[in-house]
Amino acid sequence: MSSVSTLAGAPAPGSDTYKGWLFKWTNYLKGYQRRWFVLSNGLLSYYRTQAEMAHTCRGTINLATAHIDTEDACNIVLSSGGRTYHLKASTEVERQRWVTALELAKAKAIRMMNDQSGDEEPTTQSDRSEGIQGTLKTLISKLDDLSTCNDLIAKHGAALQRSLSELEALRVPVEGGEKIKGVNERATLFRITSNAMINACRDFLDLAETHSRRWQRALQYEREQRIHLEETIEQLAKQHNSLERAWREAPTLSANTPRGSERPQKGEASDEDEDTEYFDAMEDSPAFITVTATENTQHRSLLSLSLSVSPSCKDSGKELQPLRRRRSHIPDKPNYSLNLWSIMKNCIGKELSKIPMPVNFNEPLSMLQRLTEDLEYHELLDKAARCESSLEQLCLVAAFSVSSYSTTVHRTAKPFNPLLGETYELDRLDDLGYRSLCEQVSHHPPAAAHHVISQRGWTLWQQITISSKFRGKYLSIMPLGAIHLQFHSSENHYVWRKVISTVHNIIVGKLWIDQSGDIEIVNHRTKETCQLKFSPYSYFSRDVPRKVTGVVSDSGGQAHYILSGTWDDKIESSKIVQSSKGGSGSEGKQKTVYQTLSPKLLWKKYPLPDNAENMYFFSSLALTLNEPEDGVGLTDSRLRPDQRLMEAGRWDEANSEKQRLEEKQRAVRRRREAEATDALDNGKTSRKPESPEAWSKALKLSDACVSSPGREYEGFQPQWFHKRKNAITGETTFVYKGGYWEAKDSQDWSTCSEIF
DSSP, rough: OOOOOSSSSOTTOOOEEEEEEEEEEEEEEEEEEEEEEETTTEEEEEEEEEGGGTOOOOOOEEEOEEEEEEEESEEEEEEEETTOOOOESSSSHHHHHHHHHHHHHHHHHHHHHHHHHOOOHHHHHHHHHHHHHHHHHHHHHHHHHHHHHHHHHHHHHHHOOOOOOHHHHHHHHHHHHHHHHHHHHHHHHHHHHHHHHHHHHHHHHHHHHTTTHHHHHHHHHHHHHHHHHHHHHHHHHHHHHHHHHHHHOOGGGGGGGGGHHHHHHHHHHHHHHHHHHHHHHGOOOOTTTOHHHHHHHHHHHTTTOOOOOOOOSSSTTSOOOOOOOOOOOOOOOOOOOOOHHHTTTTOTTSBBBGSOGGGGGGEEEEHHHHGGGGGTTHHHHHHHHHHHHHHHHHHHHHHHHHTTGGSSSSSHHHEOOOOOTTTTEEEETTSSSEEEEEEETTTTTTTEEEEETTTTTTTEEEEEEEEEEEEEEEEEEEEEOOOOEEEEETEEEEEOOEEEEEEOOOOSSEEEEEEEEEEEEEEEETTEEEEEEEOOOOOTTOOOOTTEEEEEEESSSSSEEEEETTTTEEEEEEEEEEEEEEEETTSEEEEEEEEEEEOOEEEOOOOOOOOOOOOOEEEEEEHHHHSTTTOOTTTTTGGOHHHHHHHHHOHHHHHHHHHHHHHHHOOOOOOHHHHHHHHTTTTSSBBOOHHHHHHHHTTTTTSBBOOSOOOOOOOOOSSSSEEEEEEETTTTEEEOOOHHHHHHTTTOOOTOOOOO
């Protein structure tokens, strides 16, 4: 039997987690099998490998109700809930470490269970002394751990004394008897010392309780000071942003002002000149704030940097408007139970968009808003726009393409299918420098067009058609369509496509999402490429789950950078200094070995907001996407009633409203088909299809209804996008034709349909 690898360290009293390899008895055919055990929060869980910890647990034992016993030098027997687990360590010392850790965890779990059953104090009392009570509970817990240790020491000490007493009773030489007596006395002294240690800890706890009020006052004072400092920093940031924007929007203001006010204006302009010179790396975007983007974005939840700056003041006498604070939470998700199999069993093999689903399986965002979430890490593109090297720029573009999947790792709920003609805008021009617009341009198949323009030097557009199939055990989601990104200063034009998303355990088990496939990012101006590989999860693989690797190459195919990381955490780049041919791989192909410099972090995922598990695992940006906005278009997703009711927790009303909207959309489609028939009868069709194949293809679309092979009626046309052939890919897609933001400025929505 192979030896067990080294444990995660000796358990300390009260330690929260203990990990290591043990052998577990399975059956008489396989005998003992090596398993990875994790002891945490009173639960002992086991897995086949360490990699399984991310998604699959083979079993869990609740130590609060378990009985711990030892059979021989290396065996441990756990009995819980009528089941018995036989475990084996490789050595006796290792067995004793596990027994000690299990005993401590069991005692702690029993205490926690008793505390929960007897804790009936009002929440207001705990709120008053939150910090102190937490500290005292921790001290009490540690003291109980020491008491448990003392009991174990007393137990083992008593056994040792009995053994020594038995040795004393034996006939041994006088000298040996004296040594045994000395050891016995030392064991007694050891027990007395342990008891003294416990008493000293009790005295320490009494002293801590005596000074608790003083600690509470000091903690409250520090908390107030911290809040005051945060408010001061936030106010200074607002004033700095407003002053800088006002100066940049009106650079000739000082020449038109009276002489008496000339000096203050010059003083402000002088300060701004100094700032601009110091941050000269931002010259590509002189109209925006020149502060470090990464620091602001990583800590925006702490200092409320997700605020949007008010429109700049063009008149020097006009008072600056306060900044808007965006929301950081939504109502908690209700706990509704529903039998998924009763709905899905008759839908195997069908398109997901054609399956009528209640809102219980949705999240309160539309597919258009999920598409907008690709901009969560837009600062990567801001940074790429300032790159002088196109290869370094390509690395950042690759990191941006991977970052769009980081929000999906826990998001197993389905977004709302947008209605035909539904739109969504995200206007962050004032604080983040970009404007985004999406429109649902087709319903069957569902397709959305997206356009983003940033004043920080880039434009992004895409048309994504979602093809999804339910396969019984899993759901495959295949986004079809190319993503285009162009940088204004260099005119570098990048094109790539998305990978396949798979939702596993649809019927039984915990839902989890995997991304798999290859992405090729091509700079069509320089012909440089980046090959990204999303490794699918494999039960037998030893690779890190959600692994992503990539190579950035020039137009000649020579590799310059290696990309590595995971799509749910981070991406790093390593510059290649030397490459050589290595040994043959499993398929007989010769591998290339790259020697690189130390990796450089390109992208790191933001932590989720507090209580995210009860808010559909939304990110900080996702929490703001459905926040009501004034002045948006009449077809904006924020105005969709069923989605709004679901967000408020009124799911029954949301289901009724969803059925009403779907029936209204079906009625509109039937009317459009009738108009197509009438147009054919009256000879008023707009144009003929180019071929019978084109006619057959048009029959499948819901937004272009064809009545016969001879003539076609052109039905629904998107409001803000029109079809154009792309010169690079040769595909005909919907691209932004303009007019939306002008309509918003004038609040003229007369051309919008009433779809809600």
